Amino acid sequence: MEVAIKSVGVFLVLYFSYYFALRFIQSVFLGAIGSINSSLSKFIYGLSTPAHEAAHLLVAVLCLAKIEKVQLFPKGNRPGFVESRVGSRIPFLISIKEFFIAIAPALVNIPLFIFIESKFVLKSEMSEISRILDPRTIFTKEGIITIILFLVLISGIAPSHQDFKGMIKGLIIFSIVIFGLSFATAFISDMKWVNINPILTVLLYYFEIIMGVLIINAIINYKNCIRITWAIIINALKHTFKKS
Numbered sequence: 001m002e003v004a005i006k007s008v009g010v011f012l013v014l015y016f017s018y019y020f021a022l023r024f025i026q027s028v029f030l031g032a033i034g035s036i037n038s039s040l041s042k043f044i045y046g047l048s049t050p051a052h053e054a055a056h057l058l059v060a061v062l063c064l065a066k067i068e069k070v071q072l073f074p075k076g077n078r079p080g081f082v083e084s085r086v087g088s089r090i091p092f093l094i095s096i097k098e099f100f101i102a103i104a105p106a107l108v109n110i111p112l113f114i115f116i117e118s119k120f121v122l123k124s125e126m127s128e129i130s131r132i133l134d135p136r137t138i139f140t141k142e143g144i145i146t147i148i149l150f151l152v153l154i155s156g157i158a159p160s161h162q163d164f165k166g167m168i169k170g171l172i173i174f175s176i177v178i179f180g181l182s183f184a185t186a187f188i189s190d191m192k193w194v195n196i197n198p199i200l201t202v203l204l205y206y207f208e209i210i211m212g213v214l215i216i217n218a219i220i221n222y223k224n225c226i227r228i229t230w231a232i233i234i235n236a237l238k239h240t241f242k243k244s
Contacts, residue, residue: 007182026158027236048156059104099170
């Protein structure tokens, strides 16, 4: 029983970290770029939106959802979106499909980034992807391609509030399933079969990019760097918990 409860707890902590931490990180990133140049911030947001929405679209198609409307690029003040309708004769499967569709950007874009980066950019084993964290690679050909790939695939994977609404029922169902599996077996409690190092590398790379942008921001706005950085963090916190 204790293992089952802990497994559900870990799952929920990871999920809410994914939702709130990623929203905060993305907000800090775009806010820091926006304080340097607002047009550049809008460009990067527009650059990352298609991959975010394409991931929703791909998983929706795989879940046999009916695609009603798609907008891959932001228009005006309206972000991109994918409107789909999930159907099934088994009610709880609808919630599971909606859950997968909602978290699609993380499910699709992170593995895709890791695959392309290791296979075609670094041309090395997946376990060696940590090379992207070396600051000396930033201004190499591989480093520049990595940044572009990051901006397209990773910088916009944070879930929207609309995504969150599509996850709630599925989140409850998965919590019950994980509790049952953990209670009956050691499958969930024994996590040695999961290799999260490549994913951690991607997240650390995100932090590295953010720190770089904040440093550039501090240099450009050296007279008001503390005030501007504080404003970026406060605005990011507000956006993280904002229902939009």
